[in-house]
Amino acid sequence: MSRLKLQQICKYYGATTALASGDLLLERGEIHVLIGANGSGKSTLCKVIAGSVRPDGGTFELNGKPVMLFGPQAAREMGICLFYQELSLANSLSIAQNINLYHLPTHAGGLIDDAELNKRAEHYISKFETVIGEGFTPDAPVAKLRPDQKQLVEIMKTLASEAEILIFDEPTSALDRSQVECFFSILRELKEEGRSIIFISHRMDEIFDIADRITVIRDGTTVSSRLIEETDHSTVIRDMIGEQPEAAALEASLAPQAEKKTESCLVAEGLSGAHIRNVGFSLAKGEILGLGGLHGQGQSTLLRTLFGAEKLQSGTLLLNGEAVHPTNPRAAIKNGFSYVSGDRVRDGVITGRSIMENVSPIHFLKDKTFLAFPSVLARIIEPALGALNTKYSSLGASISSLSGGNQQKVVIARWLTNPPDILLLDDPTKGIDLSAKSELFALVRKLADEGMAIILYSSEDGELLAHSDRILVFNNGSVSRELLGEDKTRFNLYEAAYSGAQ
Ligand SMILES: Nc1ncnc2c1ncn2[C@@H]1O[C@H](COP(=O)(O)OP(=O)(O)OP(=O)(O)O)[C@@H](O)[C@H]1O
Numbered sequence: 089m090s091r092l093k094l095q096q097i098c099k100y101y102g103a104t105t106a107l108a109s110g111d112l113l114l115e116r117g118e119i120h121v122l123i124g125a126n127g128s129g130k131s132t133l134c135k136v137i138a139g140s141v142r143p144d145g146g147t148f149e150l151n152g153k154p155v156m157l158f159g160p161q162a163a164r165e166m167g168i169c170l171f172y173q174e175l176s177l178a179n180s181l182s183i184a185q186n187i188n189l190y191h192l193p194t195h196a197g198g199l200i201d202d203a204e205l206n207k208r209a210e211h212y213i214s215k216f217e218t219v220i221g222e223g224f225t226p227d228a229p230v231a232k233l234r235p236d237q238k239q240l241v242e243i244m245k246t247l248a249s250e251a252e253i254l255i256f257d258e259p260t261s262a263l264d265r266s267q268v269e270c271f272f273s274i275l276r277e278l279k280e281e282g283r284s285i286i287f288i289s290h291r292m293d294e295i296f297d298i299a300d301r302i303t304v305i306r307d308g309t310t311v312s313s314r315l316i317e318e319t320d321h322s323t324v325i326r327d328m329i330g331e332q333p334e335a336a337a338l339e340a341s342l343a344p345q346a347e348k349k350t351e352s353c354l355v356a357e358g359l360s361g362a363h364i365r366n367v368g369f370s371l372a373k374g375e376i377l378g379l380g381g382l383h384g385q386g387q388s389t390l391l392r393t394l395f396g397a398e399k400l401q402s403g404t405l406l407l408n409g410e411a412v413h414p415t416n417p418r419a420a421i422k423n424g425f426s427y428v429s430g431d432r433v434r435d436g437v438i439t440g441r442s443i444m445e446n447v448s449p450i451h452f453l454k455d456k457t458f459l460a461f462p463s464v465l466a467r468i469i470e471p472a473l474g475a476l477n478t479k480y481s482s483l484g485a486s487i488s489s490l491s492g493g494n495q496q497k498v499v500i501a502r503w504l505t506n507p508p509d510i511l512l513l514d515d516p517t518k519g520i521d522l523s524a525k526s527e528l529f530a531l532v533r534k535l536a537d538e539g540m541a542i543i544l545y546s547s548e549d550g551e552l553l554a555h556s557d558r559i560l561v562f563n564n565g566s567v568s569r570e571l572l573g574e575d576k577t578r579f580n581l582y583e584a585a586y587s588g589a590q
Pocket residue numbers: 101104105106107124125126127128129130131132133
């Protein structure tokens with residue numbers, strides 16, 4: 089009998105299907121890895137198991153008996169504990185209090201038993217003592233710890249639950265190699281004791297190091313579950329993308345292949361900053377250069393660094409053969425750079441202002457004008473909005489009167505009044521509808537055909553494969569692979585993103 093048996097678990101959030109049909113068989117004494125692309129439903133399945141998300145359908149058996157969980161506390165009482173990806177520490181409390189948060193030891197009168205609290209914390213801290221670093225004492229406040237140390241506290245807290253089923257949702261993202269090895273040796277000991285462990289990670293090497301079984305979830309559905317001896321990297325990636333490599337190659341061959349562009353306008357060497365390391369590339373006029381990989385591997389940071397919004401610590405940047413230093417966005421704009429963010433609320437629209445006021449700032453900046461007749465401005469702005477088929481009632485209408493997709497078109501039109509040499513697109517279609525996306529990419533291709541150089545980061549792999557001439561795959565702040573021509577396939581993109589993940 090399996091320790092845990094989930095069948096056809098589903099969960100919907102309005103129109104979003106977080107989980108369509110999640111299946112999982114978890115045995116005693118096994119380390120069971122869940123893998124799938126971003127947003128495939130792994131965390132949702134884990135939260136259902138841990139009682140923090142109530143499913144909309146499906147069956148759930150624990151030790152052969154059907155159960156219905158009402159909250160995380162009920163799940164913990166049944167021996168299930170989840171390490172949350174987003175961490176769930178109480179920052180104002182000490183390391184010892186956090187480690188013991190699920191079972192605070194108390195005296196008979198109800199007061200916390202500090203001696204027991206520290207003793208139990210020290211037990212878990214000692215397991216990691218060779219890798220925890222400075223300042224990691226039971227009484228130290230969690231707020232002052234480094235990100236890796238906070239992740240270790242969350243791991244210790246999960247271990248201290250003493251649960252029979254331990255679920256770790258991306259527990260190693262901030263840890264270094266020695267910390268991961270120490271953690272893995274503890275997991276192996278727990279497995280020998282008969283505990284069952286569910287483990288989520290995007291790092292393929294790590295997965296093959298620790299897993300007994302790998303279950304793949306794609307688009308909210310469990311698509312395979314294989315013993316580690318019966319699978320390999322390629323099989324896992326094929327299960328994740330749901331197509332054979334041959335089919336992926338066909339997809340790439342059908343995508344428009346722009347002829348090779350040779351005239352470089354931007355050459356970067358050794359760019360390093362807070363989240364990028366030694367990034368080098370050249371960008372040709374008329375080229376759309378895609379940035380791929382898992383979320384948050386340095387793609388957005390590179391674009392923001394080129395635009396002067398993040399600090400460049402070292403490296404050189406040559407624009408048409410001349411050295412440029414992107415010290416701030418104003419200087420970058422003067423040098424011919426433009427930047428469109430998918431986070432239009434934070435970085436794009438000027439809320440409370442009219443459409444005209446939202447489109448005109450770059451025109452004023454570049455033309456060094458401060459005043460203009462609205463009729464003159466309209467003659468400049470209307471063609472830019474028209475190029476994107478923007479739907480609006482009048483230029484004086486508030487930006488908030490437009491749909492999300494049309495607001496994003498206004499943000500892009502801002503750059504078209506005085507076309508830039510280089511367009512930096514940072515996940516520009518986030519949250520906009522399909523027709524707005526296709527209009528946007530048609531315009532992006534037209535701008536490239538007219539000679540503009542474009543760098544595109546998209547969190548949607550299909551979008552990146554379809555619209556980039558070449559793709560640089562990012563891992564942990566560096567470029568791990570360049571994909572072009574026949575190599576520009578979904579399979580290669582996933583392999584480079586997951587196999588090289590740090
Ligand atoms: N509370 C929520 N409200 C609305 N949508 C949600 C919610 N939680 C998850 N989703 C959506 O459900 C889908 C699955 O999310 P989930 O977090 O389970 O994926 P995941 O495989 O764990 O992704 P990642 O690898 O990025 O952590 C995503 O599209 C996500 O945006």
